[in-house]
Amino acid sequence: MSETAPETNEEWLRLSPLTLLPTILVMGAVFALPALVAVPVTALFGVLWPVGVLILLGAVLLCGLVVGVEVLRYRHTWYRVTEERAEMRSGVLARTHLSLSRERIRTVDLQRPLWHRPFGLCYVTVGTGQSAGSGEELKLDPVAVEEGERLRRELLHRAPVRQPDPEGGTQQEEDTDGPSADELVAMRRRWFAYGAASLASAGVGFGVLAAAAGVLSDVVPTLLGQAFPGAADAVIDFAAQYLLLAVLSSLFGAIVLGGLFALALYIEAWWGYRLTREPDGTLRVRRGLLNVSSISIEERRLRGIRFMEYLPVRWLGAASVAAVASGLGNTKQQTQGVVPKPYLTPELPRAEAARVAGEIMPGAEPGPPLTPHPRAALSRRRFRACALVAVLAAGGAGLGGGLAPVPLWAALAPAAVVLPLALLYAQGAYRGLGHRLDARFVRLRRGMVLRSTAVLKREAVIGWRVHRSPMQRWRGLSTLGATVAAHKGVHWAPDIGTGQGLALAQQAVPDLLTPFLERVDGGSAAPRQDQDARPG
Amino acid sequence: MSAPQARAEELRLRPPRHRVERRAITYWRLRAALATLCTVPVPLIAAVAVQWFTELGWLIALLWALTAAVAVPALAVLAIMPVWRYRVHRWETTDQAVYTLAGWLWQEWRVAPMSRIQTVDTQRGPLQRLLGLSTVTVTTASAAGELRIDGLDAEHAARLAAELTEVTQAAPGDAT
Numbered sequence: 001m002s003e004t005a006p007e008t009n010e011e012w013l014r015l016s017p018l019t020l021l022p023t024i025l026v027m028g029a030v031f032a033l034p035a036l037v038a039v040p041v042t043a044l045f046g047v048l049w050p051v052g053v054l055i056l057l058g059a060v061l062l063c064g065l066v067v068g069v070e071v072l073r074y075r076h077t078w079y080r081v082t083e084e085r086a087e088m089r090s091g092v093l094a095r096t097h098l099s100l101s102r103e104r105i106r107t108v109d110l111q112r113p114l115w116h117r118p119f120g121l122c123y124v125t126v127g128t129g130q131s132a133g134s135g136e137e138l139k140l141d142p143v144a145v146e147e148g149e150r151l152r153r154e155l156l157h158r159a160p161v162r163q164p165d166p167e168g169g170t171q172q173e174e175d176t177d178g179p180s181a182d183e184l185v186a187m188r189r190r191w192f193a194y195g196a197a198s199l200a201s202a203g204v205g206f207g208v209l210a211a212a213a214g215v216l217s218d219v220v221p222t223l224l225g226q227a228f229p230g231a232a233d234a235v236i237d238f239a240a241q242y243l244l245l246a247v248l249s250s251l252f253g254a255i256v257l258g259g260l261f262a263l264a265l266y267i268e269a270w271w272g273y274r275l276t277r278e279p280d281g282t283l284r285v286r287r288g289l290l291n292v293s294s295i296s297i298e299e300r301r302l303r304g305i306r307f308m309e310y311l312p313v314r315w316l317g318a319a320s321v322a323a324v325a326s327g328l329g330n331t332k333q334q335t336q337g338v339v340p341k342p343y344l345t346p347e348l349p350r351a352e353a354a355r356v357a358g359e360i361m362p363g364a365e366p367g368p369p370l371t372p373h374p375r376a377a378l379s380r381r382r383f384r385a386c387a388l389v390a391v392l393a394a395g396g397a398g399l400g401g402g403l404a405p406v407p408l409w410a411a412l413a414p415a416a417v418v419l420p421l422a423l424l425y426a427q428g429a430y431r432g433l434g435h436r437l438d439a440r441f442v443r444l445r446r447g448m449v450l451r452s453t454a455v456l457k458r459e460a461v462i463g464w465r466v467h468r469s470p471m472q473r474w475r476g477l478s479t480l481g482a483t484v485a486a487h488k489g490v491h492w493a494p495d496i497g498t499g500q501g502l503a504l505a506q507q508a509v510p511d512l513l514t515p516f517l518e519r520v521d522g523g524s525a526a527p528r529q530d531q532d533a534r535p536g
Numbered sequence: 537m538s539a540p541q542a543r544a545e546e547l548r549l550r551p552p553r554h555r556v557e558r559r560a561i562t563y564w565r566l567r568a569a570l571a572t573l574c575t576v577p578v579p580l581i582a583a584v585a586v587q588w589f590t591e592l593g594w595l596i597a598l599l600w601a602l603t604a605a606v607a608v609p610a611l612a613v614l615a616i617m618p619v620w621r622y623r624v625h626r627w628e629t630t631d632q633a634v635y636t637l638a639g640w641l642w643q644e645w646r647v648a649p650m651s652r653i654q655t656v657d658t659q660r661g662p663l664q665r666l667l668g669l670s671t672v673t674v675t676t677a678s679a680a681g682e683l684r685i686d687g688l689d690a691e692h693a694a695r696l697a698a699e700l701t702e703v704t705q706a707a708p709g710d711a712t
Contacts, residue, residue: 326677463648463681466549470641481680483648489680499546506547512649516628516635518550 012078012089016144019074020067022115027063035059079140081154086126088138098138104128106301106327108152112145112292122148126155128327156296157280181284184359185345185352187273194318194347195266196259199310199450200339205262209254269339270346275356283323283360285344295341301325303484304441304456305344305357305364311449319353321345321360324454324486342487357455363440364455370434370445376475377495378430385422389415435493435504442482442508444493454491460484464505464513468498480505549645552628552635559667560625560687564618566663572610579603627685629700634674636683646683652676653704656697660690672697 035055042052072092079088087099107127116122123141143151195201224231239246271289278284282296304324313319322342345356358365396411429448436443442461445453465481472478472495480501481490493501499520506513583599586592620640628635633649657673664670670693674683688696 462652462676462678463646465647465680466645468643473643483676483678483681485677487679489678498548502547502549512633513549513647515630515632516549516552516647517547520546520548 011082012080015074015077015079015140016121016142016147018119018121018144019142020070021119022121022142023067023070025115025118027066031059031062079138081151086138086155088140100126100128100138102155105155106298108155108296110145110148110152110294112288114290116142117292120145124148124151126151152294152296153280156282156298181279182277184275184277184283185348185356186275187270187287187346191346191348192263192267192270194313194316195270196263197312197316198262198266198347199313201262201266201269202258204265205260206254206258208261209258213254266346273346275344277359283344287339287346297323297325297328297344301327302361303460303486304454305360306342306452306454307353307357307364307366308450308452309350310451313347314451317350318347319350320347321353321357322452323360324456324484324488324491326485326487328487361441361455361457363438366453367438368436370436370443370453371500373430373433373435373493373495374475374477374497374500376477376497377433378426380471380475380477380495381426381429382423385426386419389419389422392418433493433495435496435501437504437508442504444480444482444491446492446494454482456482456484456491458508460486461509464509465490466498466501466505482508549637552626552637554627556622556625556627556685556687557669557689558622559669559689561618561622563663563667563669563687564621565614568610568614568617572607572614576603576607576610579606622687625685625687627688629696631703634683634700636685638684638686646681648674648676648681648683650704652681653700656700656704658690658693658697664690670694672700674700 035058038055039048039052042048042055073090076092076095077088077090079086081087081102083102085099085101086105087097089095089097105126105128107125109125109127110122111125112122119142121142122145123139124143126138126140128137140148140151268289268291270287272292273285273287276284276286277299278296281300282298283302285295285297287293302323302325306322306324307319308322309319321344322340323344325342328341344360345353348356354365393412393415396413396415397408425448432445432447432451434443434445434453440458442456442458443453444456445451461482461484463483465483466478467481468478476498477495478498478501480493480496482493482505483490493504496504502513502517506517579599579602583596583603586599587596590596617640624637624640624643626637631650633647634653635645635647637643637645653674653676655675657675659671659673660669661671668690669686670688670690672685672688672693674685676682685693685696
């Protein structure tokens with residue numbers, strides 16, 4: 001490509017001329033409004049000069065600075081898409097020229113945060129799936145929604161797309177579909193209920209609650225104490241008298257509040273969710289209330305799916321599906337807000353999740369039960385559970401022995417309580433282990449709280465790893481790993497019987513392991529027929 | 537559910553054909569010695585200092601116990617690990633695949649098909665250069681699918697890397 005100055009080259013495109021408007025909106029809400037409120041307040045208190053004027057000046061300067069920077073950025077940013085590359089030139093002081101080969105483009109994501117929506121804008125992230133920051137990601141912020149859609153279609157499709165333009169009336173609509181996009185699943189309101197129990201949103205929800213509680217626990221009691229002088233003492237007396245009730249009700253309140261936060265986050269993340277199969281061979285996930293995002297995954301980069309049955313939603317009969325695909329970025333890029341990029345569905349009723357899994361990859365839905373791993377795996381987990389309890393008990397004995405004024409039985413009580421729970425956990429962890437080979441897929445399941453089944457296409461497995469610790473060697477176990485070209489490069493089957501795992505690997509990918517296998521009695525390992533390889 | 541398998545029919549992986557260089561024992565020993573020199577002196581110096589300058593019996597005992605807890609395993613590893621590793625580490629390349637075994641207490645076998653190999657690199661750290669050794673790293677499209685062969689003779693490693701590069705460039709197949 002000849003390097004001509006952007007200003008003279010007709011092909012280069014600019015960002016949307018409406019670039020400034022979202023910035024002005026955000027600046028207005030964050031700086032101008034508070035300043036406009038504060039100035040009359042200072043006038044009321046008689047300190048209009050100098051405090052009020054300073055505030056006003058400060059707000060004006062800040063807004064002016066930010067808007068000025070945005071104008072400069074707009075004037076110095078150009079992008080274009082040629083037959084081989086997608087390029088962007090930007091930068092006021094430090095000029096950068098970013099150029100991505102179209103062959104390497106794996107993801108084109110559209111995001112529509114709240115402040116872009118009133119103006120019909122979005123921001124586009126074009127990535128190769130490699131780690132960002134080394135010039136592997138192109139961000140166009142903002143462009144018009146139609147332009148974003150056009151870029152998405154062009155960049156993810158190797159051949160030109162022969163599609164009639166969408167009708168004029170749908171131009172301003174969110175997330176236009178191609179004429180023959182195939183909808184696989186769309187959100188139903190009652191599925192939002194799972195959000196309160198979903199681990200990811202619950203984690204953030206309770207975190208927010210804890211932070212808020214930390215902040216408020218200083219401020220609120222002092223304020224209330226000033227407002228209602230006698231009340232504070234009365235409340236403390238009451239709580240001391242009915243300690244158990246107080247503790248339980250606070251705990252209950254915390255759980256409810258945390259659950260509500262989690263639910264709110266979840267609703268924001270999955271509002272308007274749709275999973276479609278586009279005619280250009282991509283799967284498209286659209287979701288979001290405040291920040292609407294659209295994530296496209298090329299089907300030919302899909303190595304498999306993960307069928308996730310996480311606690312506690314598993315107890316409520318829910319499961320979800322995530323993609324195992326290359327080009328979804330490394331772990332840092334993957335978490336956008338509460339929901340990681342590879343997630344294709346929210347928590348769905350298990351039957352629905354199974355159906356969607358089958359739609360995404362025919363044959364991938366859960367079917368016959370998986371083959372369990374040897375009992376030695378169970379005794380290993382039980383041993384770990386007992387070891388944990390022993391450590392707890394030792395700590396408790398140390399405390400009871402003299403470091404703290406606590407009777408011995410009380411110090412050991414936690415260990416006694418934890419023991420049956422730990423053993424149950426060990427049992428659940430063992431039952432989570434399993435594997436199976438179908439005509440098209442290898443399934444590897446593991447986990448207790450984060451139970452997920454990796455359903456990998458047999459042709460997508462590009463290597464094997466067999467890991468063995470001294471304890472595993474003693475029990476005849478090993479941990480089998482299937483490597484795939486996806487962000488999580490290897491999927492493990494922990495504590496599988498050594499012979500069992502090798503047989504699985506040998507049949508899953510014929511001719512890869514066979515030259516290196518032998519039978520225990522020394523004979524060579526000819527390929528065996530195995531009753532597991534039934535047509536899926 | 538598969539039927540229980542007769543023990544004789546059960547499969548296992550045979551070790552790869554080739555060993556690494558004997559000099560690798562020295563290399564691993566030197567590395568372990570460096571690690572020991574970095575970790576053991578810390579509690580040791582603390583124990584000696586506390587013993588000289590204070591009379592806190594319990595703290596002195598604790599620090600000496602800590603020193604022993606760090607030093608004894610470190611010295612054991614230094615003595616045992618290099619030879620054990622030499623007996624375990626092996627590698628092999630066929631027309632179809634690359635196969636390695638590495639580790640000592642924890643052992644890992646790795647196999648990758650030739651058609652999926654993306655790059656073949658050699659690396660030489662300062663210790664390896666001192667001993668004329670080199671590490672060959674074979675990467676595939678999977679971030680977790682790389683194979684490493686430590687402790688090869690430098691010339692041999694360069695030749696191996698060149699051969700593998702030739703074979704993988706000739707092999708058909710989409711390396712992604």
